[in-house]
Amino acid sequence: MDTMKKLQAVEEKFFFTEQQIQAIARALADPIFVIDESGKYLDVIGGSDRSAYHSSDFFTGKYLHEVLPDLAEIFMQTISEALADNSPKTIEYQLDPAEITGSSLDSPMGNQWFEGRACPIKDKANEVHSVIWLNFNITDRKNFEEQLQELSEKDDLTGAYSRRYFFQIFAHEFSIVRRSRAKLSVLLVAIDNFQEIKDKYGQDGCNTVLKRFVLFGEDNFRQSDLFARYEGEKFIVMLPNTPTVGAAITAERLRASTEEKSVTHDKQTIKFTISIGISLVLEGDTECTDVLSRADTALNLARKNGSNRIEMS
Numbered sequence: 001m002d003t004m005k006k007l008q009a010v011e012e013k014f015f016f017t018e019q020q021i022q023a024i025a026r027a028l029a030d031p032i033f034v035i036d037e038s039g040k041y042l043d044v045i046g047g048s049d050r051s052a053y054h055s056s057d058f059f060t061g062k063y064l065h066e067v068l069p070d071l072a073e074i075f076m077q078t079i080s081e082a083l084a085d086n087s088p089k090t091i092e093y094q095l096d097p098a099e100i101t102g103s104s105l106d107s108p109m110g111n112q113w114f115e116g117r118a119c120p121i122k123d124k125a126n127e128v129h130s131v132i133w134l135n136f137n138i139t140d141r142k143n144f145e146e147q148l149q150e151l152s153e154k155d156d157l158t159g160a161y162s163r164r165y166f167f168q169i170f171a172h173e174f175s176i177v178r179r180s181r182a183k184l185s186v187l188l189v190a191i192d193n194f195q196e197i198k199d200k201y202g203q204d205g206c207n208t209v210l211k212r213f214v215l216f217g218e219d220n221f222r223q224s225d226l227f228a229r230y231e232g233e234k235f236i237v238m239l240p241n242t243p244t245v246g247a248a249i250t251a252e253r254l255r256a257s258t259e260e261k262s263v264t265h266d267k268q269t270i271k272f273t274i275s276i277g278i279s280l281v282l283e284g285d286t287e288c289t290d291v292l293s294r295a296d297t298a299l300n301l302a303r304k305n306g307s308n309r310i311e312m313s
Contacts, residue, residue, distance in 0.1 A: 032133070032134055032135070033045075034121075035064070035075075035133050036129055039075070041064075041067075042060070067101050069101060079131050082131050086120050086128055087120070088120075090116065090118075091116050093113075093114055094111050094114075095114060112137060112139045117134040117136070119133075153165040155228070158213075160227055161227065161228035161229070163236075170238050170288055173238065174281060177281050181283070183281070185279070186280075187247060187278055188279075188292070188299045189217075189276050189299075190274065191213060191274055192272060192275055194232070197209060201265055201266075201268065205270060208265040209272055221250070224241070225239050252310060255308065255310060258272070273307060274308070275302035275307045275308060276309075276310045277302055277313060278298055279291050298312055
């Protein structure tokens with residue numbers, strides 16, 4: 001084989017390989033954008049997943065601020081950092097189809113989460129003036145993370161907020177109240193005669209009572225209040241911007257509404273009552289436990305005095 005034929009063979013092989021690479025790139029579900037330092041889209045490759053991406057053809061030749069006005073600034077900052085350090089930079093962002101100016105009609109519906117990765121590339125002069133912007137749809141991952149977060153915040157059985165989550169929020173609110181001297185009250189609530197309910201209706205009956213009580217409780221609180229399962233048959237409520245009188249009114253409303261309702265389990269009707277201890281954050285309190293200790297004392301007093309009642313401490 002002479003030199004010309006060898007060169008021709010190499011060229012054909014190179015052309016075939018290039019065509020393969022381009023075909024693979026075009027078939028990628030996630031798009032690859034080539035963006036220069038001024039924010040201009042030089043090329044768009046891939047992005048075939050129409051359930052997650054707009055048609056990308058119209059991006060080429062346009063600038064970030066033209067097609068993504070709400071995200072252009074953070075995109076440009078990421079690109080500038082990548083070019084300055086000559087190293088990849090990554091951000092996560094949320095994008096709604098309505099935020100893309102000039103998009104085609106094959107837009108996906110709803111908000112999507114993306115990970116954008118700006119990777120510097122060299123030009124023919126061996127200088128870095130543009131990036132490859134790799135785009136990955138991470139909506140499923142974000143949704144899963146949100147589900148995990150919700151699970152960590154909620155009690156598995158009842159769906160009320162968990163004790164752990166309550167203490168995180170209460171500690172924060174407690175520190176604010178100590179500085180601002182706002183009013184913050186706490187209700188410690190217990191289902192009366194819970195052991196008797198268990199003896200008569202079993203653990204499943206107890207679980208039904210606990211779950212239904214949470215539904216009762218949620219109807220009596222404001223959006224700003226925090227209702228959580230404390231332990232066993234006990235629940236705790238944080239009432240921001242609420243003095244003792246307001247806490248007593250809320251507690252009585254909860255006690256009375258619970259007494260009026262009933263729970264059906266295994267074709268049996270279960271009626272139950274609750275006792276409530278109330279405490280208020282005082283000027284001399286230095287720890288969250290000071291407030292909770294007084295609420296516990298008040299609750300024990302309510303039980304001692306016959307249950308189905310409210311006491312303050």
